[in-house]
Amino acid sequence: MTAQTPTPPEAPLARRKRAVVVGASSGIGAALVRRLAAEGYLVAALSRTPEPLQALANELNLGGQTRALPFAHDVTQLDEIPAMLQRLVTELGGLDLFVYCAGVMPKVDIDEFDLEKDQHMLSVNLAGGIGWLGQVGALFQKQGSGQLVGISSVAGDRGRVLNPAYNASKAGLDTYLEALRNRLSRHGVHVLTVRPGFVNTQILANAPRSFGVISPQQCADGIWKAIKGRKQVVYVPWWWRWLMLAVRNVPSFIFRRLSF
Amino acid sequence: MSSAPLLLKNAARLENFGHSLQRVAYVFRPQHTDELPALFEQARAAGLSVGLRGSGRSYGDAALNTGQIVLELGELTRILEWDAGTGIITVEPGVTIEQLWRHALPHGWWPPVVPGTMFPTLGGCLAANIHGKNNWQAGPIGEHVIEFSALLPNGQQVTCNPQQNSELFYAMIGGMGLLGIFTSITLQLKKVYASHVRVTAWTQPHLAGMLAAVDEHKDEDYIVGWLDATARGRALGRGQLHRATYLTEGERAPQQANLDLPPSILGIPKGALPPLMAPFVNNFGVRLVNFAKYSADRLLHNNKTYLQSLVEFNFLLDYIPGWERIYGRGGLVQHQSFIPAAVAEPAFREILQTAQHRGLPPYLAVLKRHRPDKFLLSHAVDGYSLALDFRVPGDPGRLLALAEELDAIVLANGGRFYFAKDGMLTAERARAFLRPETLARLLSLKAQTDPHNLLQHDLFRRCLVS
Numbered sequence: 001m002t003a004q005t006p007t008p009p010e011a012p013l014a015r016r017k018r019a020v021v022v023g024a025s026s027g028i029g030a031a032l033v034r035r036l037a038a039e040g041y042l043v044a045a046l047s048r049t050p051e052p053l054q055a056l057a058n059e060l061n062l063g064g065q066t067r068a069l070p071f072a073h074d075v076t077q078l079d080e081i082p083a084m085l086q087r088l089v090t091e092l093g094g095l096d097l098f099v100y101c102a103g104v105m106p107k108v109d110i111d112e113f114d115l116e117k118d119q120h121m122l123s124v125n126l127a128g129g130i131g132w133l134g135q136v137g138a139l140f141q142k143q144g145s146g147q148l149v150g151i152s153s154v155a156g157d158r159g160r161v162l163n164p165a166y167n168a169s170k171a172g173l174d175t176y177l178e179a180l181r182n183r184l185s186r187h188g189v190h191v192l193t194v195r196p197g198f199v200n201t202q203i204l205a206n207a208p209r210s211f212g213v214i215s216p217q218q219c220a221d222g223i224w225k226a227i228k229g230r231k232q233v234v235y236v237p238w239w240w241r242w243l244m245l246a247v248r249n250v251p252s253f254i255f256r257r258l259s260f
Numbered sequence: 261m262s263s264a265p266l267l268l269k270n271a272a273r274l275e276n277f278g279h280s281l282q283r284v285a286y287v288f289r290p291q292h293t294d295e296l297p298a299l300f301e302q303a304r305a306a307g308l309s310v311g312l313r314g315s316g317r318s319y320g321d322a323a324l325n326t327g328q329i330v331l332e333l334g335e336l337t338r339i340l341e342w343d344a345g346t347g348i349i350t351v352e353p354g355v356t357i358e359q360l361w362r363h364a365l366p367h368g369w370w371p372p373v374v375p376g377t378m379f380p381t382l383g384g385c386l387a388a389n390i391h392g393k394n395n396w397q398a399g400p401i402g403e404h405v406i407e408f409s410a411l412l413p414n415g416q417q418v419t420c421n422p423q424q425n426s427e428l429f430y431a432m433i434g435g436m437g438l439l440g441i442f443t444s445i446t447l448q449l450k451k452v453y454a455s456h457v458r459v460t461a462w463t464q465p466h467l468a469g470m471l472a473a474v475d476e477h478k479d480e481d482y483i484v485g486w487l488d489a490t491a492r493g494r495a496l497g498r499g500q501l502h503r504a505t506y507l508t509e510g511e512r513a514p515q516q517a518n519l520d521l522p523p524s525i526l527g528i529p530k531g532a533l534p535p536l537m538a539p540f541v542n543n544f545g546v547r548l549v550n551f552a553k554y555s556a557d558r559l560l561h562n563n564k565t566y567l568q569s570l571v572e573f574n575f576l577l578d579y580i581p582g583w584e585r586i587y588g589r590g591g592l593v594q595h596q597s598f599i600p601a602a603v604a605e606p607a608f609r610e611i612l613q614t615a616q617h618r619g620l621p622p623y624l625a626v627l628k629r630h631r632p633d634k635f636l637l638s639h640a641v642d643g644y645s646l647a648l649d650f651r652v653p654g655d656p657g658r659l660l661a662l663a664e665e666l667d668a669i670v671l672a673n674g675g676r677f678y679f680a681k682d683g684m685l686t687a688e689r690a691r692a693f694l695r696p697e698t699l700a701r702l703l704s705l706k707a708q709t710d711p712h713n714l715l716q717h718d719l720f721r722r723c724l725v726s
Contacts, residue, residue, distance in 0.1 A: 012320075012321075012660060012663075012683055012684045012685070012686075012722060013280055013281070013593065013652060013656040013659065013660060013683065013684065014656070015656065082266050082268055083266060085268060086266055086267060086268050086306075089268075089271065089284060089327050090308060090327040090328060091327070092327065093283070093284075093326040093327040094283060094284040094326055094327055095284065135268070138268070139268060139271050139284075142269075142271045142272055142273075143271060143272065143273040143284050144273060145273065145282075
């Protein structure tokens with residue numbers, strides 16, 4: 001095999017940053033790809049479904065400058081992560097920011113216990129997240145810099161009657177991000193946990209009820225501010241922090257009786 | 261996915277000497293030249309290119325290979341043969357200039373050509389075909405190479421000297437590591453009768469005086485000029501010169517057991533200097549420092565002759581370890597242009613004025629005299645070079661725009677550039693100074709020695725591929 005030519009060389013002295021967004025075909029991921037491209041990043045957008053990605057990349061690359069590169073990848077295929085990451089580093093020419101956005105929440109009834117749905121949520125939301133964030137974390141530790149972002153959820157703050165496996169997957173991801181932060185901050189790596197409230201995405205369609213809904217763009221704006229400010233844990237929108245503080249402190253004997 | 265071996269565990273962030281670029285690459289540090297063929301094979305299997313790096317002393321991006329493989333050859337430090345009678349030495353490519361002089365000087369030999377720092381490896385020095393303050397007299401380092409062996413990416417092991425494989429000899433020296441890896445280098449060192457040189461320092465009040473003085477003394481062993489690049493008007497290009505001659509047989513030099521650089525300057529420990537210098541690393545501070553230095557040189561040290569050790573005279577850049585970090589986060593880039601003697605004065609005048617007018621005065625400027633050589637990618641002309649250090653501003657675009665203007669002046673005057681320093685040329689401008697036929701010659705040689713285009717670096721992709 002002949003050595004591949006990576007992305008075309010940039011202008012000398014360019015300080016363009018490189019980002020990877022996993023789960024970028026729709027929702028928060030797609031909005032973040034747009035936002036990062038607008039901020040000057042070269043973004044690799046990964047998703048299981050290549051068509052919407054290609055359309056997104058085409059749209060962002062219209063001006064002639066390459067801003068987004070699409071890659072097909074299924075996060076449940078954990079074995080493929082290291083080779084995929086190596087390919088991304090080569091084609092992007094390095095990596096400064098990694099965002100794990102992939103997440104699923106199928107519709108689950110209040111008395112439903114579906115093994116397949118639960119397993120799917122755990123493998124996409126949690127196992128894929130640990131797989132990617134861990135491998136990228138190892139790379140960032142070696143290079144002594146980088147920003148890791150995981151999209152957790154307010155749903156991870158408490159186990160509730162509506163979707164136990166979703167709560168557990170997000171709580172697991174949230175704890176993993178905290179552990180990574182403790183491991184990697186001493187190596188100059190920044191880890192951001194994002195806990196969005198209700199965002200107008202495909203996931204919202206499966207939520208039994210919603211309020212205070214924001215658009216994926218608004219959510220991406222909030223995440224970008226937190227990335228720039230090197231925040232550690234951020235609720236989007238901000239007021240969820242206080243609402244969830246209250247929710248976390250509802251005693252169990254009451255919480256058990258709520259259908260919320 | 262392919263079953264290619266994963267390299268992520270070798271990922272590391274590398275910088276250029278100017279700290280203006282930080283790039284991730286998969287870094288390998290071979291301990292022995294025997295390991296090189298397997299590393300080439302591994303790169304080919306992974307579909308990645310290979311960049312070569314010695315001590316990482318290139319100012320620009322010649323020792324960076326973003327997102328690809330970098331072989332750091334700094335562990336290949338064996339001295340293979342040494343004859344203290346003839347001064348002929350054979351070394352591995354990771355041997356540094358420092359290792360070389362420490363080995364040879366006690367026997368009365370000195371590297372015939374050294375750069376302003378002793379840390380580069382010989383492999384890197386040959387790849388860039390470096391020059392010193394004696395370029396007019398001694399030519400580039402390549403003229404002192406008796407022979408070298410190299411491993412080519414096509415698997416061949418070749419020996420090159422001016423008679424045998426001479427085309428490859430003249431292309432690999434100065435070839436920026438794009439054709440093969442030097443595995444052993446045989447150099448003829450320079451006989452010296454003392455560890456010191458006789459130095460004379462004096463000042464000149466303007467550019468024309470500096471150029472005339474450098475030209476007048478070009479036949480001495482060493483001649484170099486420092487310019488106050490912030491001086492304007494009639495004083496434009498004023499500065500101080502140093503010329504030096506080796507001592508002859510029988511001349512007495514001071515007995516100096518320790519040839520290392522002094523641990524302090526003006527009584528200040530060297531480690532404390534960068535923080536003390538930092539407040540002056542801005543346009544105003546640099547004007548002040550340059551004015552003070554020029555005035556002191558003129559009033560206190562003018563026309564003084566003294567003995568100085570070869571180490572102290574040659575390795576000015578090593579006096580203050582880490583000095584290049586005081587340029588701050590953006591780092592520094594150097595713009596060095598080589599201009600034919602007949603047009604040097606108006607060209608350098610225009611270069612200095614343009615930089616001043618754009619609000620980006622060079623913080624350090626060095627003038628040297630050069631002569632042409634026979635190497636394929638030669639940077640030399642019969643003329644002068646002016647090396648200008650710039651702080652990279654918050655918006656690097658300003659500096660790039662200035663570089664475009666400066667390069668246009670250089671090209672219009674038949675000037676040339678130097679890849680060991682360059683960080684701002686474009687492929688178009690590189691082609692203009694190298695001329696298309698030279699570039700075509702390099703690439704056709706590369707097609708033979710490196711058919712899979714395995715040897716690459718950021719500079720190659722920036723400047724030499726269109």
